[in-house]
Amino acid sequence: MPTARLEHVNISVTDADRTATLLEKLTGWHRRWEGPAMNGGHTIHLGNETGYLAIYSNPSVSGGFVKGVPMNHIGIAVEDLDAAEALIVAEGLKPFSHSQYEPGPRSFYFFDRDGIEFEVVSYE
Incomplete structure (x- = not known):
């Protein structure tokens, strides 16, 4: 069986730069690419x-997206949860x-x- 990764x-967001800036602060990820996109849009690839x-x-x-249509949430793992919450x-x-759940x-x-x-x- 092959091994895969996401x-x-x-x-889609109303302001790509605003969202990317927030997530840069939260995650430490960098802008791998950004530029014009379909339908007169703009895309930022933020990650590692x-x-x-x-x-x-x-x-x-x-x-004004509705939770669960079609996605429930995006999970991001950080080293310091308290610092991440303070930033938010x-x-x-x-x-x-x-919360805290298994595996911890x-x-x-x-x-x-x-x-x-x-x-x-x-x-951690």
């Missing part, structure tokens, strides 16, 4: 050498659903300005 996920989040926007993206609060966003990571969730839900976890 190479990228592509999301093995994977990335493609952050796409165009004038018709309106935001400083950005004016509201963490919620703090602590986590919290937040919605970005477009209604996309993120889960932030730490295995």
